[in-house]
Amino acid sequence: MDLRQLGEFGLIDRIQKRFPPPASTVPLGIGDDAAAILPSAKQYLLLTTDSLIEGVHFDPAFSTFREVGYKSVMVNVSDIAAMGGAPRFFLISLGLTRRQTVEEIDHLYQGIEKGSREAGLDLLGGNVAFSTGPFFISPTVLGEVPKKEMITRAGAREGDGLYVTGTLGDAAAGLALLQKGIETKPFARLVRRYRSPQARWREGRLLAKARIPSAMIDLSDGLSSDLGHVLKQSGLGAEIEADRLPLSSSLRRAALQMGTDPLEYALHGGEDYELLFSVPESKTRKLEKMIEDGLIAARRIGRMAPRRIGLRLKEPSGRSRSIASGGWDHLKRGRK
Amino acid sequence: MDLRQLGEFGLIDRIQKRFPPPASTVPLGIGDDAAAILPSAKQYLLLTTDSLIEGVHFDPAFSTFREVGYKSVMVNVSDIAAMGGAPRFFLISLGLTRRQTVEEIDHLYQGIEKGSREAGLDLLGGNVAFSTGPFFISPTVLGEVPKKEMITRAGAREGDGLYVTGTLGDAAAGLALLQKGIETKPFARLVRRYRSPQARWREGRLLAKARIPSAMIDLSDGLSSDLGHVLKQSGLGAEIEADRLPLSSSLRRAALQMGTDPLEYALHGGEDYELLFSVPESKTRKLEKMIEDGLIAARRIGRMAPRRIGLRLKEPSGRSRSIASGGWDHLKRGRK
Numbered sequence: 072m073d074l075r076q077l078g079e080f081g082l083i084d085r086i087q088k089r090f091p092p093p094a095s096t097v098p099l100g101i102g103d104d105a106a107a108i109l110p111s112a113k114q115y116l117l118l119t120t121d122s123l124i125e126g127v128h129f130d131p132a133f134s135t136f137r138e139v140g141y142k143s144v145m146v147n148v149s150d151i152a153a154m155g156g157a158p159r160f161f162l163i164s165l166g167l168t169r170r171q172t173v174e175e176i177d178h179l180y181q182g183i184e185k186g187s188r189e190a191g192l193d194l195l196g197g198n199v200a201f202s203t204g205p206f207f208i209s210p211t212v213l214g215e216v217p218k219k220e221m222i223t224r225a226g227a228r229e230g231d232g233l234y235v236t237g238t239l240g241d242a243a244a245g246l247a248l249l250q251k252g253i254e255t256k257p258f259a260r261l262v263r264r265y266r267s268p269q270a271r272w273r274e275g276r277l278l279a280k281a282r283i284p285s286a287m288i289d290l291s292d293g294l295s296s297d298l299g300h301v302l303k304q305s306g307l308g309a310e311i312e313a314d315r316l317p318l319s320s321s322l323r324r325a326a327l328q329m330g331t332d333p334l335e336y337a338l339h340g341g342e343d344y345e346l347l348f349s350v351p352e353s354k355t356r357k358l359e360k361m362i363e364d365g366l367i368a369a370r371r372i373g374r375m376a377p378r379r380i381g382l383r384l385k386e387p388s389g390r391s392r393s394i395a396s397g398g399w400d401h402l403k404r405g406r407k
Numbered sequence: 408m409d410l411r412q413l414g415e416f417g418l419i420d421r422i423q424k425r426f427p428p429p430a431s432t433v434p435l436g437i438g439d440d441a442a443a444i445l446p447s448a449k450q451y452l453l454l455t456t457d458s459l460i461e462g463v464h465f466d467p468a469f470s471t472f473r474e475v476g477y478k479s480v481m482v483n484v485s486d487i488a489a490m491g492g493a494p495r496f497f498l499i500s501l502g503l504t505r506r507q508t509v510e511e512i513d514h515l516y517q518g519i520e521k522g523s524r525e526a527g528l529d530l531l532g533g534n535v536a537f538s539t540g541p542f543f544i545s546p547t548v549l550g551e552v553p554k555k556e557m558i559t560r561a562g563a564r565e566g567d568g569l570y571v572t573g574t575l576g577d578a579a580a581g582l583a584l585l586q587k588g589i590e591t592k593p594f595a596r597l598v599r600r601y602r603s604p605q606a607r608w609r610e611g612r613l614l615a616k617a618r619i620p621s622a623m624i625d626l627s628d629g630l631s632s633d634l635g636h637v638l639k640q641s642g643l644g645a646e647i648e649a650d651r652l653p654l655s656s657s658l659r660r661a662a663l664q665m666g667t668d669p670l671e672y673a674l675h676g677g678e679d680y681e682l683l684f685s686v687p688e689s690k691t692r693k694l695e696k697m698i699e700d701g702l703i704a705a706r707r708i709g710r711m712a713p714r715r716i717g718l719r720l721k722e723p724s725g726r727s728r729s730i731a732s733g734g735w736d737h738l739k740r741g742r743k
Binding site for chain 1: 434435438439440441442443444445446447448451452453454455456457458460462463464485486487489490492496498500502531532533534536537538539540541543545547549550552554557559560561623624625640
């Protein structure tokens with residue numbers, strides 16, 4: 072069906088039907104001038120917005136509309152996770168093009184629905200507009216966090232341990248495989264991590280509730296770049312140990328096939344949406360116990376150091392070299 | 408300066424500096440993974456998002472970046488006003504193109520700043536991305552309204568009076584003059600209303616506080632279209648009296664020059680951002696007194712009627728005719 076036949080209000084009706092009636096904390100959902108919620112007085116309300124634009128943040132040749140919808144939710148949920156928050160509500164602003172069919176928009180919303188169900192988000196409303204392209208989707212996600220549990224980028228202290236959840240570099244390697252036209256079947260894990268990232272809100276809540284991290288950020292632009300934000304806002308430097316970086320076997324195999332160093336993906340590759348966090352010495356035993364007990368998959372990769380040392384990588388040989396933040400800059404449109 | 412030289416983080420720093428440190432209700436503003444606010448427990452938190460896309464919602468030949476920034480705030484504030492709410496916070500998602508200069512973005516933010524200062528909004532954060540175009544700006548605005556004062560589209564009752572603030576059709580006539588290339592100097596008021604609309608949040612709060620409206624909506628798509636939403640959600644019809652529609656003398660002159668009926672602009676022209684509201688008979692005296700006292704500029708234009716009569720216009724001759732909703736449909740990309 073052509074989107075113009077359905078029209079704006081037809082599409083809104085369709086979206087409204089897909090998303091179940093909101094919870095009791097949402098007195099007014101989709102369909103009025105604004106939505107209304109009744110937030111808790113005991114918690115901070117967290118807000119974030121991050122867009123996916125066709126041709127910039129995704130390539131329609133590499134991702135389906137379902138995947139784009141899912142990912143657009145997850146990249147925003149990841150920001151809530153990085154504050155130690157629980158995802159709660161969202162709005163979606165869509166810029167459609169005349170090429171899009173109603174079926175494609177249905178697929179997009181299937182992906183949005185999947186992501187929002189997993190993360191426990193209620194849809195509050197949004198906006199749909201038709202443009203000359205490119206297609207864009209710009210969700211705003213709200214979360215909640217008990218006041219004393221909120222974690223910023225600014226709380227790290229010298230000597231704190233530096234930890235990361237999951238593995239690093241997978242998504243960037245997955246995208247590189249797609250871009251190089253390499254057969255991706257043996258690397259399904261990497262491509263899946265690029266197309267359908269899993270935001271770590273469960274891990275973020277668990278860590279926040281246990282009051283473990285002194286600072287936290289999600290890895291969207293790449294370890295070197297995102298750690299750079301923590302260093303800047305905490306007024307510190309850091310030393311990373313190369314042989315402690317969590318690299319998946321898929322990443323190692325893919326890097327071998329592409330003739331590149333897997334460390335490059337782990338250090339500078341974006342879109343892993345893992346959590347990077349600093350942990351005071353007094354809390355490391357508690358965290359290591361949680362890791363041993365299988366409550367959370369995380370690993371120590373280094374430590375916070377004085378500002379003057381900058382960001383350094385300690386190689387297995389024992390030699391240490393300075394590394395520059397090499398993540399993605401959206402305006403410079405490429406690696407910094 | 409070229410935007411790519413400044414970079415994403417340079418631009419964010421620049422924006423952060425422009426907007427003053429947020430109030431005590433904003434524990435965490437721009438610059439972390441998410442912003443944090445502490446909303447009141449006694450009020451509903453209202454949320455809305457509405458985009459302006461270049462070539463769809465504005466033409467760079469007709470509006471400056473300063474005007475686009477200002478308008479992007481006002482169209483969202485207008486949605487908060489329509490709920491009876493006070494504007495409080497906002498986030499901005501920007502899609503920039505490589506053509507844009509830092510000066511243009513500064514102008515855009517000057518307009519955003521002007522609008523947000525007037526409306527009393529604190530900037531919480533946002534997102535900037537570079538795309539192949541068109542430029543878009545997608546604010547999310549939050550407001551607050553005491554629980555018992557929130558006004559939806561669904562509360563109108565048969566027999567309620569129908570009122571509108573300000574004058575109708577000015578913005579659409581202003582745009583028509585620009586599009587036809589007619590000398591706009593004699594019609595500065597109309598063009599200003601198109602370029603820099605004033606959202607009626609003061610009027611919305613005043614009406615809500617006095618518990619006057621049974622239903623309310625802002626006029627973004629046009630009287631016939633927006634009234635249609637109220638009729639649908641309240642399960643009613645309505646009768647409008649043509650000779651009671653508030654037409655400015657500028658609109659009458661412009662319509663004369665363009666050889667069109669000013670009523671067409673008033674009935675079907677969008678972007679006036681006035682408030683349309685229904686008032687129970689028991690409240691009309693109070694409202695009429697407020698109007699007489701100069702507290703609010705509003706006028707009765709008709710009444711809510713049974714659903715079966717649909718939307719009718721009573722002409723000065725006494726004849727009544729059915730009118731179709733003729734407002735803007737963003738996906739159909741034109742008049743319905």
